[in-house]
Amino acid sequence: MQPLEEIRVMDMTRFAPGPFCTWILADWGAEVIKIEEPGGSRRAREERAAQGAPSPEEERRNAAFDVLSRNKKSLALNLRAEEARKIFYELAERSDVILEGFRPGVVKRLGVDYETISKINPRIIYCSISGYGQDGPYAGLVGHDINYISIAGALGIIGTPEGKPVIPYNILGDYAGGGMHAAIGILLAVIARQKTGRGQYIDVSMTDGVVALLAPVFAEYFTRGSVARPSQTRFNGGVPYYAVYQCQDGKYISVGCNEPWFWENLCKALGREDFVPHQYTEGAKRQEIFKAFEETFKTRSRDEWFDYLFPREVAVSKVYSVDEAVNDPQVQQRGLMKEINDPLVGKVRQVGTFLRMSESEAKIRSLGPTIGQHTDEILGSLGYTSDHIASLRTAGAVG
Numbered sequence: 001m002q003p004l005e006e007i008r009v010m011d012m013t014r015f016a017p018g019p020f021c022t023w024i025l026a027d028w029g030a031e032v033i034k035i036e037e038p039g040g041s042r043r044a045r046e047e048r049a050a051q052g053a054p055s056p057e058e059e060r061r062n063a064a065f066d067v068l069s070r071n072k073k074s075l076a077l078n079l080r081a082e083e084a085r086k087i088f089y090e091l092a093e094r095s096d097v098i099l100e101g102f103r104p105g106v107v108k109r110l111g112v113d114y115e116t117i118s119k120i121n122p123r124i125i126y127c128s129i130s131g132y133g134q135d136g137p138y139a140g141l142v143g144h145d146i147n148y149i150s151i152a153g154a155l156g157i158i159g160t161p162e163g164k165p166v167i168p169y170n171i172l173g174d175y176a177g178g179g180m181h182a183a184i185g186i187l188l189a190v191i192a193r194q195k196t197g198r199g200q201y202i203d204v205s206m207t208d209g210v211v212a213l214l215a216p217v218f219a220e221y222f223t224r225g226s227v228a229r230p231s232q233t234r235f236n237g238g239v240p241y242y243a244v245y246q247c248q249d250g251k252y253i254s255v256g257c258n259e260p261w262f263w264e265n266l267c268k269a270l271g272r273e274d275f276v277p278h279q280y281t282e283g284a285k286r287q288e289i290f291k292a293f294e295e296t297f298k299t300r301s302r303d304e305w306f307d308y309l310f311p312r313e314v315a316v317s318k319v320y321s322v323d324e325a326v327n328d329p330q331v332q333q334r335g336l337m338k339e340i341n342d343p344l345v346g347k348v349r350q351v352g353t354f355l356r357m358s359e360s361e362a363k364i365r366s367l368g369p370t371i372g373q374h375t376d377e378i379l380g381s382l383g384y385t386s387d388h389i390a391s392l393r394t395a396g397a398v399g
Contacts, residue, residue, distance in 0.1 A: 002029025003360050007190065009033065010091060011072070012112070013101035014041050016145070016170060017129050017178030017206060019068035022099060024183045026071035027353050027362040030097075033378065034069070035088070036371045038076040038399025057344075059370050064345040069368025075379075076372030076399030079110045083397040090382050092117050092124060096199075097186055101129045104139050114201045124199040125189040129178050133205030145173035145206070152177070152210035157217065159230040160237075177209025234258075240289040241266070241279055244319060251302035252319035255293075262315045269312045270296050342367055372399040 007030045011022045026032040040048070048054070054062065063069060075091075077084040092098060098117060100107050107113040107128070114126040131148050132138040138151070149155045149172050159166040185202040193199055211218070217233075220226050232238040241257040257263040260279060267275045275289050297305060302318055309316045320328065326337055338352040345367075353362035375398050379389050392398045 002363065004029040007031070007097065008095040009097040009099060009186075010035055010088075010095050011099045012107075013099055013129065014043075015101065016068075016174035017182065017204075018099055018101040020175050020179030021127075021129070021182040021186070022072065023068045023070070024180070025097075025186065027364070028360070029363075032072040033091070033095075033374070034072050034074045034369070035079075036074055036076050036399075038078055038372060038396065040371055061345050063368040063370045063373075064342045064348045065350070066368040067350045070350065071363075071365050072369060073374035073378065074369040074371055076375050078397050078399070079112060081395070081397040083392055083395065085111050087379065087382065087384075087392075087398070088112055089117075089120055091378070093121050094382075095121070095124065096190070097125045097127065099127045099129070099182065099186075103142070104128075104130055104134050118199065118201075122198060123193060125186060125193065125202065126199065127182050127186055127189075127202040127204060129182050129204045129206065131173075131205065132207050134203045138207075145170035148173035148177065148206040149210050152207050153214055153217070153228075154210050157228040157230055157233070157236055161229065161231050163230075165230065172213065173206045173210055176213060178204060178206040181209040181212070240286065240293055243290070243293075245294060245297040247297050247302040247305055248299060249301040253297065253302050253305050254317050254319055256315040256317075258315075262313065265313045266309070266316075269309055269314055272296075338364060340364060340367060375399065 004025055007025070009022055009025055009030050009032045011018060011032055012035045013019060013022070022030070022032045022034075077088060079085055079088060092112075098112075098114075100112075108115075114124075114128075117124050117126060128134060130139070131143040132141060132151070141147075146155065146167055149168075152173075154172055155165045155167070158168055182202070182204045185204055189200050189202060217228050220228065220233075226233075228236070229238075230236065234242060237243045241255065241263050244252050244254050246252055255266065257266045263279045264276050267273055270293065272289075272292060275292070278285050278289065281289075300308070306316060306318050318324070325331060331337060335352050336354070338350055340348045340350065342348050348367060350364070353364065355362065375393075376386070376389055379392075379398070380386075384392075389398065
């Protein structure tokens with residue numbers, strides 16, 4: 001039995017953080033029902049208007065390759081319709097978790113907020129993911145990952161001293177700050193409910209989450225007054241023993257020799273034992289080491305350096321592009337890339353499950369659904385007849 005079997009999650013979220021959160025829960029056994037707008041989100045509708053509607057085959061293929069939708073069901077509900085809200089309430093009464101990612105105030109206007117649902121089901125765990133949280137001067141401010149990591153201080157320490165900040169994809173705010181913290185909060189609430197019998201409300205702010213990820217950086221500021229700057233601190237490329245170097249073939253290799261013994265191994269391997277006593281030296285000597293290492297690494301290709309340094313106990317790795325990471329032997333050995341057969345699409349490659357536990361297992365039970373694929377099934381489980389479902393569909397309440 002998977003750890004989250006018999007936990008039903010209603011997922012109203014649309015973009016990165018929410019789907020990432022419920023992806024984790026679904027892989028570990030939760031029944032996740034995506035509550036989607038008939039016809040798709042506003043952004044999806046605008047894209048279709050600009051690019052043309054995908055064929056049913058393209059739609060199925062897109063859904064199958066949508067890794068964050070796997071192991072989930074899709075119920076298309078128009079929550080602006082009274083009949084759809086009634087269905088939502090019936091399903092909420094039989095669910096454990098509700099997740100939403102709208103701007104603060106939207107779910108209240110729709111009549112599906114925590115206060116309303118908790119009266120129907122006091123055991124409900126209701127989680128809201130937003131950019132800045134449900135209160136504060138920025139609560140109503142629109143934004144995306146780039147904005148949240150800016151306010152939290154993360155973007156300001158990524159890049160080079162002489163250049164503008166470098167945007168690190170949307171992994172910090174959306175996935176780690178939002179989605180992963182939401183999953184942690186939900187699991188904590190499930191444990192708490194086992195003790196109290198009551199559900200609760202979870203307010204997840206992506207900005208809060210990024211601030212938490214930067215706790216050691218803020219600790220340095222609080223204790224020593226030191227302000228992290230791009231490429232000037234220990235963990236963002238400001239020291240020779242924790243940096244990225246370009247190689248002869250134009251590719252890069254990363255060095256993470258924090259420990260003195262790894263630093264010593266690196267210096268010896270590069271033929272610069274004279275640098276061993278100067279690991280923590282600053283100023284001109286540090287720049288001398290940087291320059292020497294930069295010149296040395298340009299004498300061989302990335303893969304040659306890795307093969308040379310690997311057996312010499314040096315903390316070093318190749319800097320991969322995505323297509324290279326897919327085929328790395330370590331990634332393959334850990335089963336991080338999976339191939340699933342879909343009866344309509346054929347072979348589908350996805351990132352596999354992560355975390356390894358001795359007594360529990362994450363599973364890929366199904367690929368992503370198309371919008372409304374499970375509407376009839378879910379409504380049927382609530383007691384709706386096929387004729388009633390057809391009338392609701394005609395009225396635009398469901399899709």
